[in-house]
Amino acid sequence: MIETALADGTSIPVLMLHGWTGRSAHNDARTGAFSSLIDLTANKVGTASVGRSLIGQMQDAGGTSVYTFDYHDASSRWVTDAAIGPKLADAISCLSAEYGHPVVVMAHSMGGLAIRQALYLLEKSKPNTQASDYVSNVVTFGTPNTGSWVASVVEAGTTASGVVKYLPGTTGAAINAVRSVLVLCGTLTTSSMENTGACGILPVALASASSQAGKALRIGSSEIKGLPAWPDGVVVDALAGSIDLEIARTRWFGLTTKSEGNVNTGDFIVGTGSATDRATHSRAIECFYTLDPAAAAQDNIAAADWLRLKALNDTRDYVITSLGDSACFHGNLMRSIELSNEALGVLVDVVDAANADADIPVELRGDWCPQSAGSSGDNCFSFAEMRAEYPDSTVDFYESDSRIPGVKGIHVCLQLDLGVTCATASSMYLDYLPAGVPWNCEMWAAEAGWPGCDPSFTSAHDESKPRLRINLNHQQGESYGDTEPMYRR
Numbered sequence: 001m002i003e004t005a006l007a008d009g010t011s012i013p014v015l016m017l018h019g020w021t022g023r024s025a026h027n028d029a030r031t032g033a034f035s036s037l038i039d040l041t042a043n044k045v046g047t048a049s050v051g052r053s054l055i056g057q058m059q060d061a062g063g064t065s066v067y068t069f070d071y072h073d074a075s076s077r078w079v080t081d082a083a084i085g086p087k088l089a090d091a092i093s094c095l096s097a098e099y100g101h102p103v104v105v106m107a108h109s110m111g112g113l114a115i116r117q118a119l120y121l122l123e124k125s126k127p128n129t130q131a132s133d134y135v136s137n138v139v140t141f142g143t144p145n146t147g148s149w150v151a152s153v154v155e156a157g158t159t160a161s162g163v164v165k166y167l168p169g170t171t172g173a174a175i176n177a178v179r180s181v182l183v184l185c186g187t188l189t190t191s192s193m194e195n196t197g198a199c200g201i202l203p204v205a206l207a208s209a210s211s212q213a214g215k216a217l218r219i220g221s222s223e224i225k226g227l228p229a230w231p232d233g234v235v236v237d238a239l240a241g242s243i244d245l246e247i248a249r250t251r252w253f254g255l256t257t258k259s260e261g262n263v264n265t266g267d268f269i270v271g272t273g274s275a276t277d278r279a280t281h282s283r284a285i286e287c288f289y290t291l292d293p294a295a296a297a298q299d300n301i302a303a304a305d306w307l308r309l310k311a312l313n314d315t316r317d318y319v320i321t322s323l324g325d326s327a328c329f330h331g332n333l334m335r336s337i338e339l340s341n342e343a344l345g346v347l348v349d350v351v352d353a354a355n356a357d358a359d360i361p362v363e364l365r366g367d368w369c370p371q372s373a374g375s376s377g378d379n380c381f382s383f384a385e386m387r388a389e390y391p392d393s394t395v396d397f398y399e400s401d402s403r404i405p406g407v408k409g410i411h412v413c414l415q416l417d418l419g420v421t422c423a424t425a426s427s428m429y430l431d432y433l434p435a436g437v438p439w440n441c442e443m444w445a446a447e448a449g450w451p452g453c454d455p456s457f458t459s460a461h462d463e464s465k466p467r468l469r470i471n472l473n474h475q476q477g478e479s480y481g482d483t484e485p486m487y488r489r
Helices: 054-060 085-099 111-125 149-157 160-166 172-191 197-201 212-216 222-226 272-276 293-302 319-325 330-335 337-356 383-389 441-447
Strands: 012-017 064-069 103-108 135-141 235-251 256-264 281-290 368-370 394-400 408-413 427-433 467-470 486-488
Touching: 012 054, 012 085, 012 111, 012 337, 054 064, 054 337, 064 085, 085 103, 085 111, 103 111, 103 337, 111 135, 135 337, 172 212, 212 222, 235 272, 235 330, 235 337, 272 281, 281 293, 281 319, 281 337, 330 337, 337 383
Parallel strands: 012 064, 012 103, 103 135, 135 235, 235 281
Antiparallel strands: 235 256, 368 486, 394 408, 408 427, 427 467, 467 486
């Protein structure tokens, strides 16, 4: 683990989380999901040779401490299993407490579903907190939010009709024997991915097809439908592959082919729509393939330098020989320079915001919005944006307000008047109310000598959450002018 510091000496914890049957461990063999070098691109005109892995990218961002969460042995179990969701929740809680910053999570495939479960458990088990207190951002690579079509297809292959299709001529006892082996392998892999016995000779997706996770990942499964949604306040960037595949049918004794049109297969394991479902932001890279080797050869000739009848990025490659090294393929998404740069950009933005807030107490950082703002983000406030608008602004004090138990008063000087004093017009006065601290405008007004509140936002305060109030600089009228509370997003 390599650790670098922010301006205030702390660092942002980053957690790398693998998917179904995968690994996150970072070793010399580069067997982890995030350990392969970034060496692929969807742009056929260029090449990618970064010389480091996605983990290396995260470490090089500066101001970060990068960890991996490896649950390989339990990775054929569903994300609600005690070895996945609950343990992940504990790890996230520990990291956010240790570093004083919410965690940034990078998740591949089923790992994105595991973090959804973990965030739900954190909110459920820790009163007066929000998921965004523990995790600020999640970047997912090919997460099957609505299920994996390949898991559904593999499941179909374990049925009696599927066995007959893949092993022509098998009937009766032979079919039952094959299905029994796959069911047994599903039981073994669910128990442990490290000790699978003879099932280890099978392709991992087939050996685990009947495992607990293999069944749960099928499109429309009750387990997928039962997962909690992404919680409010956590920013989710969904990255995906989008493979456009031309279907071809052989004619004339195999001498010619006919195109049957194109179909989008996502990253060949997870559909693009599933991978980007309900995300805050999303990006998919596109790749084009064909089942017709002759068509692929014709495209390559047309795009040759000496002919240039077709743009190189418009050519179709033969899927059988090209998919394994495709930047759009499910297992290769973290090797894509386009998607790895997107992930790095998310982390750099988090680091930059933390550095901008270096002299701002941790509990005050982030975006604060009134409930009336809805999803539009209107009338929101952050110290980082304030600092961007007023580079010389300072937080002059942040201390308990003796008049209101539990409340901390804040004075911000946006700019000095003639470089000497901070006039009221150049000041901001705020109140921070931690979770559990009530606000009663009428009571406060009475104690301060005001006859009442107009308006009053007492009923808008949810005491189970931290709140921020921006006080009016000049009170006008006979009654005290209350302001709407803001909640961290």
